[in-house]
Every structure is written in C-alpha cells, then in structure tokens.
Amino acid sequence: MVRKSSTVTSASPTDTDTPSSASSSLSSRLAKFACEPCRARKQKCGREWPRCKHCERVGRKCNFDDQESVISTLRERVAELETRVAKYQAARQHSARPSPHGGIVDNLILNPAKMREFFLHNRARIGLYFTPEHTQALLDGETSKVSPSLLYATQLVGSMMRLQDEDRFDPHPTLILQLSRTEKSFSIDGESLDVVTQIQIHEILTKFYFFHGDTKNATLHMLRGSHVVMKYGRHLIPSTVLPDGSIDFNEEEISALSQMMFVDQWVHFADARPSWAFILPPSLYAELPLLEAFFHQLNKADCLMAARLDFLQQIQNALLYLRSRTQVVPAPLRMLQTATMFLSFAALMKLHCLTAKTMPESREKMQQILMNVAAITKTFKEDDFRRLCPTVIYVWKLCIHVVRNEAEANAIPAPVVTAIVALVKQSAIMLDSKMPTHKLLDRLLPYLPNTVHAKD
16 A cells, blocks of 8 residues: 655735634644554654654654555455355354254243242152142242242242253253252251151152252252151041041141152162161051041142052052052153052062072063063053153163073073063163163173173
8 A cells, every 4th residue: 555645735924913713724734643663663753743742853754644544454354254154154054953942941040930830740759749839839939938948949930841841861050059059048047847848859860860960969858758657647648537537638748758768778679678667657657548538639740649659569559549540640640550550569579589490480570571671661652761760771781680690500591691681671771761860781781791782
C-alpha cells in the first residue's frame, strides 16, 4: 500500500488577527492522528504538521499516513472476516447432529418438577405408595404438605431413573446436586419428620445407593431406617380399631414397612446370614401372613409390595388372590409380580444349593429353577428390565454362582451347561446395559472360558 502524506491547509494571514482565528489556525495545522514514528513507539504525539515537536527534538524523520485510507482498509478486512465467520457457522449448523440426550438438561436440571413427575410415574420401581393428596403435593412441590427432604429424594431418584432410561451412567451433575440437597436437608430436619416420611426417605436412599454399587451407604440407610421402625414401634397391622370393626390402615406406612422388610430379607439372602440375623424385629414378620386377610382394604400396590415379602410358602396364594381381584394389571405392577416370583425362585434356589451335594432331587430342582429364571428372562423386552426393582439383580448373581458351581463339579452335561450359559449370558448383557455397576457379564466370563468367549 502506497502511503500518502496528509494535506493540511495553512491559515491565511487575516485569520491570525484574533484569538479565535489563532486557535483555528493551530487546529488547522494539527493532523487528525499521531505520526507514524510516535505510533510505532507508542509515544504521545503533538500531531503538529508537517513535523511533530517530538520527532523534531530527537532529529528523526516524521511522516503522517493517509488515515482515511488506513481506516478503509481495516473496515474491508473486518467485513471479510465477518463473511468467513458467517459461512463457518452456517456449515457447522448444517453438519451438526442432534444429541440423543439433548433434552436431559431442560427436563432435569432446569425443571425439578419433571424429576418428581418421572419418579411418581415410575415409583413401582422403588416400591413406595403415596396417597393422592401427597402425590399431588409432590407434583406441585408443596413443602407445606410434604417435607423438602422427601421432595429432594424424589427428584434424586426421578433423575436417576430418567438417566437410566437414557442409558447414561456416568456421574451427572443433576444427581450430585440432588443427592447433596437430599442428604443435607435430611440431616437437618430428619428427626422432626413424621415416622413414615423418615422410613420413605431412608428406603429411597437405600435403593439409590444400591443401584450405584455403594453398598456401604446403602447398608447405612437400611440400618437407620430399621432403627426408626424399632424406635417408634411400628407395625404392619395397627392396633387401632374403628367403630365398625375395621382397622384404620395407613397405606403409606404399610408400603414403607413392606419395602423395609423386603430389603431386610434381600440382604439376608444375599449375604447368606443365619436365620436369626434379620435386622427388623420378628414381630413384623409374624404379622406378615395376617396381612393377607386385609387385602380387600388395601390398594393393589400395597398388596403386591406386601405379598412379595413372603418368599417360601405364602407367595403363590397371595398372588393368586390378587389376580382373582385384578383382571388387568398395569405394566409397572406386573413387573412387581415378576420381581416377587423371581425372588421366590432365588430363595428356593438358595435352599436347594445347600442340599444339592447330598440330595440328587435338590440338584434337579435347583437346575430346573435356574432354567425357569433364564427362560422367563429371555421373554423380557428392553422396557421390562428398567421396570424391575433394582434389588432383583441378586437373582442373576445367584444364577451365575450356580452355573459356576455346576460347571466346576461336572454335575450336568456340557451341552446343557452351554444352553444355560447362553440364556444367562443374554440376560447379563441386557442387565449390564441397565445396571452396569454390578458387571454381571464380567462375573460370568472368567468362570466358564470354554463356553463363553466374548462379550457380544
């Protein structure tokens, strides 16, 4: 670019006769911008034309650029860059693919009500019942009717369920935030809450920690919830009798106690504890068979959640009674029935394991139960797995344990082992996609390297 010297018009002699004309003359001899040497050295320039005083003092050449030409060049360059940026943004928007989880931020982080709504819609997976009044209060976030701790707990599990359905298992800021709020709020006002709410929150946190493989905190909340039950002497069948002879049941309390007993029995079977090692008092288990006589007073969810506690003898009668009263069972309650049946299978399988070495008929029954579990699981759709209670994962852990022992003992022919392993393997793959922290397939592969070669 060829630089041109700025032209400054000199004042006429008549213009210098007055102070105003002198000021005009001075301003007419000043350039609009600093000279090029002063700009290059970032020095203050007096802008005197044709040579500034600073350049004159140091004895260097002084020249002024054509400023209008410089500004015009800069504007052209800016316009060119803006055009290139616009083309880049248009190309990026055209090639960008929408994220399969794009709605997770709007629906969860920015809208806690969506978390609670999702929890209530899928609460059968946790196994808790709420009255219509409390259900509406949870939906509306009414802290005057339900505890803030319970609100946070439902938001926590609702976001967990939603993330599970989105196949997102990495630590998510939503879970971290809601867990922190739940634990903090519950530690502050826990003792002041009513007994049923305390049990419900402990139950929710127990299931949450178990799902994420945190056995320590899951056991901690299980013990704290059991302490609340024993401290306040809660019962499945209350002693209050109404004037008409019926019993005034608190249905939320029944579902909360049923879930607490369910987890107690699950821990008992999973950890192979002795028969006397239940955490909850024996009086609750003594009341369980009596509760069946009052099923006509309870809602279907309470009936199912109470019924699935009876693993050994009463379970089939309770489910038959419920089926006779319910012609159409919604999908979430149907999966509760399935969970009940599976846990019954687990109990029977564990019993037969104890006598399989000495009683051939026990081994046959154990193998038959194993095949039943695998065959039923094969019929599941992907949606069915996410509706199951997280604790039924124990059933498949036990199946893998049985397969390992039977294969090592050569108790069944190799083709039968291969068939069983194929069924269990497919179940493990699907369950690992929904509950990856338990790594069922990793448990199966090392035990039977000759029958299972790779993860499909």
